[in-house]
Amino acid sequence: xxxxxxxxxxxxxTKRNYLERVVDYPRAWAARSFKEFGQEYWDGDRRFGYxxxxxxxxxxxxxxKMVKKYGLKAGDxxxxxxxxxxxxxxxxxxxxxxxxxxxxxxxxxAIEHAKEEVKPFLSVCSAAKLPFEKKSFDLVxxxxxxxxxxxxxxxxxxxxxxxxxxxxxxxxxxxWRNEEEKANLLYWGLPCEMFCxxxxxxxxxxHIGYTGDHEYIFFE
Numbered sequence: 001x002x003x004x005x006x007x008x009x010x011x012x013x014t015k016r017n018y019l020e021r022v023v024d025y026p027r028a029w030a031a032r033s034f035k036e037f038g039q040e041y042w043d044g045d046r047r048f049g050y051x052x053x054x055x056x057x058x059x060x061x062x063x064x065k066m067v068k069k070y071g072l073k074a075g076d077x078x079x080x081x082x083x084x085x086x087x088x089x090x091x092x093x094x095x096x097x098x099x100x101x102x103x104x105x106x107x108x109x110a111i112e113h114a115k116e117e118v119k120p121f122l123s124v125c126s127a128a129k130l131p132f133e134k135k136s137f138d139l140v141x142x143x144x145x146x147x148x149x150x151x152x153x154x155x156x157x158x159x160x161x162x163x164x165x166x167x168x169x170x171x172x173x174x175x176w177r178n179e180e181e182k183a184n185l186l187y188w189g190l191p192c193e194m195f196c197x198x199x200x201x202x203x204x205x206x207h208i209g210y211t212g213d214h215e216y217i218f219f220e
Contacts, residue, residue, distance in 0.1 A: 001205060001210065001211060001212065001213065001214065002213045002214075003213070003214060003215065003216075004069065004170065004213045004214075004215055005215055006062045006065050006066060006069075006170070006172070006215060007062060007143060007144070007172050007215055007217060008215065008217060009061070010058055010059075010061075010062065011217045012220075016184075016188055016219065034190040034191040035148075035191050037105075037106060037107035037109065037110065037191075038107070038108075038109045039109055041107070041109075041191075042084075042085070042107070042109060042110060042113070043113075053084070053085060055085070055087050055090070055115055057091075058087075059087050059088040059091045060091040060094065060095070062088060062091070063088060063091035063092045063094075063095045064095055066092075066139065066141070066170070067092070067095050067096055070138070070139050070168045072092075072096050072099060072138065072139060073096060073098075073099075074096060074097060074098030074099060075098060075099070075100070076096070076099055076100065076138040076139070077099075077100045077101075077102070077136065077137045077138050077139075078092055078099060078100070078101050078102070078137060078138065078139045078140075078141070079101075079102045079103070079104075079130075079132065079137040079139070079140045079141070079164065079165075080101070080102070080103040080104075080141050080142070080143075081103075081104060081127045081130070081140065081141070081142040081145060081157065081160075081161060082104070082105055082106075082127060082142050082143065082144070082145030082146075083103025083104060083105050083110075083114075083122060084105055084107070084110045084114075085110050085111075085113055085114045085115060086103050086111075086114040086115050086118040086119065086121075086122050087115060088141075088143070089101040089102075089103050089118050089121065089122075090115045090117055090118045093117065093118065100121075101118065101121050102121050102122075102123075102132070102137070103118070103121060103122040103123075104122070104123055104124070104125045104126075104127065104130065104131075105122070105124060106124065106125070106126060106127075107124070108124050111123070111124050126153070126157075127142070127145065127146070127149065127153070127156075127157035127160065127161075128149070128153045128156035128157050128160065129156070129160065130160045130161075130163075130164050132164045133164070134163055134164065135163075135164065135165065135166045136164055136166075137164055137165055137166065138166055138167070138168060139165070139168040139169070139170070140161050140164060140165035140168070140169045140170075140212070141169070141170045141171070142157070142161060142170075142171045142172070143171075143172045144172055144173070144174065144217065146158070146171055146173050146194075147173045147174045147175075147189070147192050147193065147194045147195075147196070148191045148192055148193060148194075149193060149194065150193050151193075151194065154193075154194060154204075155204075155208060158171075158204075158205075158208045158210055159208060159209075161210070161212070162208070162209065162210055162211065162212075165212065168212065168213075169210070169211065169212025169213065170212055170213045170214070170215070171210075171212065171213075171214050171215075172214070172215040172216070172217060173194075173196070173201060173214070173215075173216060173217075174189055174192060174216070174217055174218075174219070175196060175197060175198050175201055175216040175217070175218060176195070176197060176198075176218060176219070177197070177198060177218060180220075181218050181219055181220060182195065184219035184220070185218075185219045187219075188219050189219075198216055201214070201216065
């Protein structure tokens with residue numbers, strides 16, 4: 001299990017007003033809205049959502065790095081657990097013609113509004129129970145999703161990622177290293193359920209028997 005950085009470069013490009021998010025809207029109300037993962041979450045007001053999650057090519061560099069790191073080629077199979085609108089999977093298809101992609105997400109809205117080229121390969125389901133055979137993917141990824149699960153679902157989802165992946169797996173979760181980052185995460189991570197420090201995440205990975213790579217994003 002190794003620490004790798006695929007997402008951090010994109011993450012730090014975005015400016016965030018942490019206090020504004022909790023001052024403008026009651027956190028409990030906003031969190032309930034976020035957890036529906038519907039229109040307000042993806043394409044609603046930026047003050048408590050993405051503010052319009054549209055394809056802009058930002059994931060292509062991430063796809064290229066993963067292709068190089070994991071030696072992906074035509075015919076290989078990639079699964080994105082929590083794929084949203086499928087933008088990263090689309091970029092995999094552009095980076096490696098002939099690659100096979102699959103994506104799952106709990107958000108019906110995201111799947112309905114996914115990029116048309118990738119929509120046939122996406123489905124709505126829980127990360128805690130994946131509808132795929134054992135060791136059926138060459139790479140399984142999950143980016144900024146698993147921390148939004150309750151502990152029992154997180155445990156099940158990690159076991160499922162381990163089960164359906166052959167060799168290569170990668171997960172990215174939100175984390176914190178100091179009290180300032182923890183406070184920012186509490187303000188910004190409205191759907192977050194697992195506010196784990198980095199050593200806590202590593203304890204979980206070891207306890208579950210996760211053998212893949214991982215990355216943390218921080219709210220500095």
